[in-house]
Amino acid sequence: MANSIQRRRFLLGSAALASAGLGARMASAQQPPPPIAVPQIDRLTIKVLVDSSYDTPRTTPSPWVKVKRAGLAAAGDFRKTLHNEWGLALALQSQAGGQTRDLMLDFAYTVDALTNNIAIMGVDPSRAQAFILSHGHYDHFGGLIPFIQQNRAKLPTPLTLYAGGEDNFCRRVNAGGAPGQFAEFGVLDRRELEALKVRVVLCPTPTVIADQAFTTGVIERNSFERVLPNTFVDYAMKDGLGCDIPAAAAKAEGKPVPDQHLNEHATCFHLKDRGLIVISSCGHAGIVNSTRQAMKVSGIDKVHAIVGGFHLFPADDAYLKQTVVELGKINPDVLIPMHCSGPGLMTALRNMMPEQVVPSTTGTEFTFGA
Numbered sequence: 001m002a003n004s005i006q007r008r009r010f011l012l013g014s015a016a017l018a019s020a021g022l023g024a025r026m027a028s029a030q031q032p033p034p035p036i037a038v039p040q041i042d043r044l045t046i047k048v049l050v051d052s053s054y055d056t057p058r059t060t061p062s063p064w065v066k067v068k069r070a071g072l073a074a075a076g077d078f079r080k081t082l083h084n085e086w087g088l089a090l091a092l093q094s095q096a097g098g099q100t101r102d103l104m105l106d107f108a109y110t111v112d113a114l115t116n117n118i119a120i121m122g123v124d125p126s127r128a129q130a131f132i133l134s135h136g137h138y139d140h141f142g143g144l145i146p147f148i149q150q151n152r153a154k155l156p157t158p159l160t161l162y163a164g165g166e167d168n169f170c171r172r173v174n175a176g177g178a179p180g181q182f183a184e185f186g187v188l189d190r191r192e193l194e195a196l197k198v199r200v201v202l203c204p205t206p207t208v209i210a211d212q213a214f215t216t217g218v219i220e221r222n223s224f225e226r227v228l229p230n231t232f233v234d235y236a237m238k239d240g241l242g243c244d245i246p247a248a249a250a251k252a253e254g255k256p257v258p259d260q261h262l263n264e265h266a267t268c269f270h271l272k273d274r275g276l277i278v279i280s281s282c283g284h285a286g287i288v289n290s291t292r293q294a295m296k297v298s299g300i301d302k303v304h305a306i307v308g309g310f311h312l313f314p315a316d317d318a319y320l321k322q323t324v325v326e327l328g329k330i331n332p333d334v335l336i337p338m339h340c341s342g343p344g345l346m347t348a349l350r351n352m353m354p355e356q357v358v359p360s361t362t363g364t365e366f367t368f369g370a
Contacts, residue, residue: 035299036206038214040270043095043369044277046307048360049117050089050108050143051338054082055361062358064274064333065305070363074120082120083113084362087139088281088309088339091123094212094269101210102127105267106281109139111146121363126154130210131161131198134281135264136168136243137231138186145189148196158199162215165204165263170243171234173256182256185231189241203265206297216266216278216293224322225286228314232256259284266290266308268298271369274333275302282309282340288326295330305334305368307360313342320348328353334368336360 059067074080087109094101108114118125125147133141148155163169169190173182193200201207206217234256235249236242248262261284269277278294280287287310295301306327312320323345327335335356337345349357360366 036208036214036297038268038270038298038300039096039208039212040272041094041096041212041369042272043367044269044271045093045368046279046366047091047093047121047123048338048362048364048366049091049121049123050083050085050087050113051360051362052086053084053361054363055359059364060358062334064368065336065358066367067358068365068367069361070121070365072363080116080120082363083116085109085113085139086339087113087142089114089117089143090279090281090308091118091121092213092267092279096212099211101129101212103130103132103210103213104128105132105279106134106140107131107143107147109142111143111150114143114147115150117362121365125151128155131159132209132213132215132267133161133163133168133188134267135164135261135284136170136172136188137282138172140281141188142186145192145196148193148198152196158197160199160201161193162201162203162207162209163263164215164265165202165218166243166245167233167235167248167261167263168202168243170245171236171238171241172231172259173234174231182232187241191240202263204263209267212269214268214270214298216268216290216297218263219265219285219289219293220296221285221289223286223288223292223326225289227258227260227284227286228311229258230284230311230314231259233259261285266294268294270298270300271304274369275304276300277305277307277368278303280306280308280310283311287312288323288330291327291330291332303330303332305336306330306332307334307336307338307366309339310337310341310345312345313340315342315344317344317348320344321352324348324352332356334358336366
């Protein structure tokens with residue numbers, strides 16, 4: 001794997017030297033940026049704190065990932081059960097040598113489901129070293145502020161939240177019952193984060209997190225994929241609340257427009273001897289685009305696992321089939337759809353890539369590199 005990365009960097013450097021005679025400005029414009037130096041880990045555990053459903057403790061075996069599922073009820077109290085809801089929250093624990101890192105990625109729709117399931121799954125909030133937000137949808141950040149409020153004394157100061165970019169703070173709305181009518185779908189207030197001593201780091205470019213993870217930066221849209229119907233977005237800043245993206249706001253002319261999730265990013269790890277683990281959370285930019293972006297920014301062609309929301313529940317059969325065909329070309333060892341992926345995708349994967357697909361529900365724990 002290391003030789004592959006070195007060769008890629010050598011080729012990029014050689015191309016840049018060859019074009020130097022055309023002028024530094026032209027070379028800069030034409031040459032892609034070199035891959036970032038991504039860290040390598042020995043092990044990754046993903047705990048699905050909140051997803052939309054719970055299944056039986058029986059799991060699907062895989063030669064590539066160890067799968068364990070929490071029981072439906074808390075140990076010692078059958079009345080306390082896992083909560084499911086539309087949304088996603090993941091606890092990530094990676095290990096490199098003797099160093100361990102604990103991150104939280106997305107925070108579910110409600111803090112009630114998040115805190116309830118954290119207790120049942122035995123996750124210690126005080127171990128969290130950083131937070132990551134994939135994008136600005138309420139079902140991914142709804143539990144964030146109240147969770148920090150409840151656990152502030154246990155969390156590091158300052159606590160860092162890594163977000164893809166400014167549009168994580170935009171106001172989102174859903175289409176109402178009549179043309180031009182909209183229903184609120186929440187907005188993340190950066191003033192509340194500041195009051196809680198949370199340091200926000202925007203990551204429009206690839207960013208290494210806690211020495212072991214990395215983000216893709218803004219995901220290029222260069223496949224057949226398109227953003228499937230979801231929310232509308234308001235780019236205006238009003239009374240200190242909202243996002244500040246002047247060009248997008250001018251184009252929208254002060255009205256909510258279909259959401260393109262300009263700054264959505266994926267969270268990734270490079271697992272030693274196995275390749276990339278790409279966690280898409282929701283994948284509005286396209287799961288193929290998201291994975292290719294991870295490959296591009298890391299310089300690593302081998303993908304070990306693609307995990308998370310694939311946002312394919314609105315897709316028709318033809319779109320699903322094309323997606324699975326393209327995923328087949330990437331040829332990951334493991335595919336673990338969650339959240340907004342939809343039952344149609346699971347059917348297509350079982351038909352076309354049965355050896356790679358591993359089901360997931362609330363309460364599942366996946367360990368890679370075990």
